[in-house]
Every structure is written in structure tokens, then in C-alpha cells.
Amino acid sequence: MLLRIVHYNEPVLRKKGDRITVFDADLARLADDMVETMHAAAGIGLAAQQVGRAIQLCVVDLREAEAEYTWRLDGTKPPKELFMPLALVNPQVKAEAKPTTVADEGCLSFPEIRGDVERPDRITVTYQDLQGHAHTLDCTGWLARCIQHEVDHLNGVLFIDRMDKPVVARLEPALKALKKQTREAAKSR
Numbered sequence: 001m002l003l004r005i006v007h008y009n010e011p012v013l014r015k016k017g018d019r020i021t022v023f024d025a026d027l028a029r030l031a032d033d034m035v036e037t038m039h040a041a042a043g044i045g046l047a048a049q050q051v052g053r054a055i056q057l058c059v060v061d062l063r064e065a066e067a068e069y070t071w072r073l074d075g076t077k078p079p080k081e082l083f084m085p086l087a088l089v090n091p092q093v094k095a096e097a098k099p100t101t102v103a104d105e106g107c108l109s110f111p112e113i114r115g116d117v118e119r120p121d122r123i124t125v126t127y128q129d130l131q132g133h134a135h136t137l138d139c140t141g142w143l144a145r146c147i148q149h150e151v152d153h154l155n156g157v158l159f160i161d162r163m164d165k166p167v168v169a170r171l172e173p174a175l176k177a178l179k180k181q182t183r184e185a186a187k188s189r
Contacts, residue, residue: 005051007181013109017048028130035087058091060146063085069144088147089128089132091126117162121141124138
């Protein structure tokens with residue numbers, strides 16, 4: 001089922017997600033709906049806050065992305081088709097301070113707004129799957145970037161918070177227009 005994607009200026013985007021403790025059919029259904037919604041919107045990642053739920057769940061799928069990245073899942077390198085789309089429950093990211101890369105990012109909660117964000121190139125993320133089993137994923141490149149972006153959402157942090165001031169200043173007219181559009185849409189709900 002397609003879910004409504006929350007846009008910038010809706011309060012849920014600034015809420016830190018609650019830790020998930022129940023691993024049941026409802027959680028699996030939500031993750032499936034999030035993946036369907038992400039694919040329909042041509043995205044590569046989606047956090048629960050972006051569909052109005054302040055919980056520690058995000059989904060990622062880079063199978064179709066033309067992006068460079070490496071991965072090791074639980075010490076092995078399975079084909080990406082075996083673990084993506086990836087649902088990360090209660091993820092914790094540890095990033096290596098150097099090297100970092102600046103790259104153009106977008107966000108489904110900010111339609112048509114993009115900007116440069118600097119992020120570490122290599123991370124380790126520990127998380128649980130939809131059955132509650134623990135995993136460790138070491139990754140680089142776009143996979144690391146995408147996971148950092150989605151985990152930021154789970155903590156109420158937006159990609160515009162990670163941009164340099166001149167980049168945000170350039171985006172200010174579009175951000176103001178989106179805020180207004182979001183306010184008006186909320187009145188009609």
C-alpha cells in the first residue's frame with residue numbers, strides 16, 4: 001500500500017524515533033509499504049518519519065542505482081539482490097572521520113530540492129532485521145551515504161542541517177515555498 005510522504009515543515013520530521021521492541025506482522029507490513037512507497041517515488045531510501053511514524057525504522061534499496069559502493073554484511077559479501085531492499089530497525093551508525101566526500105543529495109520529503117552534503121565515506125551500521133536478529137553492515141560510497149541520510153531522519157536530523165550555510169542560503173526560496181505548501185496542505189486535511 002502506498003503511504004503519504006511527509007514534506008518539510010511537518011513536525012514528525014524533527015522527532016527522534018522510538019526504539020522498536022515488537023517485531024511482528026505489523027512491522028513487516030509497514031516496511032513493505034515503505035519499500036513500495038519509496039520505489040513509487042523513485043527513491044533509494046525512506047525513513048519512518050517520512051511516512052508519519054516516529055520510530056527507528058528505515059528502508060534502503062540501491063539495486064537499480066548507478067552508484068559505486070562496497071559492502072560486507074556480517075563479515076561476508078552476499079549479492080546485493082539477497083539483502084536489498086534492506087530494512088534497518090534500531091540502526092546505530094559509526095562513521096570513520098576521514099575520508100569524507102561532498103555530494104549532491106535529494107530527499108523525498110523535499111521534492112525537487114537538492115544540495116551538497118559532506119559525509120564520511122565509510123561506515124559501520126549495527127541494526128536489527130524485521131525478525132529482531134542483529135546484523136553488522138560495513139559499507140562505503142552511496143550505500144554509506146544513503147544509510148547516513150536515513151538514520152539522520154530517525155534522529156530528527158534533515159539533510160539541510162548538514163549543508164554549508166551558502167548552500168542553504170541558495171535553497172532558501174525553494175524551502176520557504178515548500179514550507180508554505182506544506183502548511184496549506186495541512187489545512188485541507
